[in-house]
Amino acid sequence: MKLAPLKSVDNAHDDSVWAVTWIPATSSRSSLLLTGSLDETVRLWRSDDLVPDRTNTGHCLGVASVAAHPLGSIAASSSLDSFVRVFNVDSNATIATLEAPPSEVWQLKFDPKGSILAVAGGSSASVKLWDTSTWELVATLSIPRPEGPKPTDRSSSKKFVLSVAWSPDGKRITCGSMDGTLSVFDVARAKFLHHLEGHHMPVRSLAYSPYDPRLLFTASDDAHVHMYDADGGNLVSSMSGHASWVLCVDVSPDGAAIATGSSDKTVRLWDLNMRAPVQTMSNHTDQVWGVAFRPPGGSNVRVGRLASVSDDKSIALYDYT
Template sequence: MKFAGLKSIENAHEDSVWAATWVPATEDRPALLLTGSLDETVKLWRPDELDLVRTNTGHSLGVAAVAAHPSGIIAASSSLDSFVRVFDVDTNATIAVLEAPPSEVWGMQFEPKGTILAVAGGSSASVKLWDTASWRLISTLSIPRPEAPKPSDKTSSKKFVLSVAWSPNGKLLACGSMDGTICVFDVDRSKLLHQLEGHNMPVRSLVFSPVDPRILFSGSDDGHVNMHDAEGKTLLGSMSGHTSWVLSVDASPDGGAIATGSSDRTVRLWDLKMRAAIQTMSNHNDQVWSVAFRPPGGTGVRAGRLASVSDDKSVSLYDYS
């Protein structure tokens, strides 16, 4: 397995690019790359040429996260303006606007069947679940805070929730916090199953293996990528190689590799059998906020793709084979 640089767009946005995801292909079009930036816009790009399809506006502050519905028809963007905007991918028509208190919207992801949008609730120490048929809040999963904090004790603020991920079967939801802990919930029962240990700094990104719903990968400011058994509460291994924070992690569709983006300005490819980094890409000149593998599906798709975005305002695309 390896990466080959395909194309990079400098100044893809007018400010830092913090978020990227792929909108799945539909019958009428291929998968599209969706990016969000501190310039308050969301942009859609063609999957091979990185040609700009559309620029979406609607936020009044920078975009912190983006998420795509598995149907490929709708997507969502969250902003520092405390709103989540849900929109039609092909027309940019606003479908819903979800409001949250300040600093309450960070990572978010649609459930694999598309019925729920999970939003990491920042300083509220919770994950909010929104029904995608009615766009009503249906549940709030609370992260346990340290017991009996003193008035001067600031540890409760460390439960700030940064990241969220669904298991492929939609049964488990994991969320990562500022203090390095990861909570795993049984969504049907709205029950906290356990907390996963292993990091001692913020967990900014989570992803489940697409081929094993038990396996969860986490990226942290401690520079490590951890591999967990999310059901068995077991740390299976820890991979190191980045020289600074791991800001993003994503799993390849074949389940054989993960990619990471870091504030050390690199993108790395990791072989999961070797549990080691096998390739480093250094085409960004500032920290890499997000990496995203293109999902399978669509006509005429011959190669795997990975996208990365950075504080340097650029978007890069790689072949994965």
């Protein structure tokens, strides 16, 4: 497995780029790259040449996360303004504006079928689930408060929820918190199952293997990448290699590798058989907030792609083979 630099776009946004994902191909167009920035905009890019396609505005503070519906028809963005905006990819028209006061909204992800949008609820210590046919709030998955004496404001704030991921079968949601814990939920029963432990600093990103609904990868400020059996509640492996905070992680479509981005300004490719980094890319000049592998599908897609975004305002695109 190998990454090869393909193209970089400097000043892709007017401020730090914090979020990136791929919009799947449809019958009428190829896949697109979607980025979100502290400049309050969301931008769509043609996936092979990184030519800007269009810009989506409407947030009044920086964009913290972006997500794409599995059918490629709609996308969503969350912002520090506490709103989620849902829009039609091809027309750019706003479909819904979601708010869950009094909390912030952070990372968001559509479930594998596209019927539910999960939103990490910041200081609400919960994940909120929105029905994508009605855009109504259908469930709130709350992290249990610690047992024992009444928790202080300080201890409850440590459950500030930063990140969220769906298992590939859609049966589980896991969220990552500021205190380093991960919380696993049964979606159908809206029931908390257990915590995953091992990190001791914020977990900013997590991703399931596309082939194993139990296998979960996490990125943390403690500079480690963890591999968990999320159903069994076990830490399978702790991997190190970055020199500083690990801010993002994604799993390759073939399930053989993960990519991570870090505040050490690098992107790393990890071989999951070796459980070690096999390549380091230094295309960025500031911390790397997002990495995303292009999903399979679409015409004329013969090779893999990885995209990364950074505080340096740039987007980098790589071949993955």
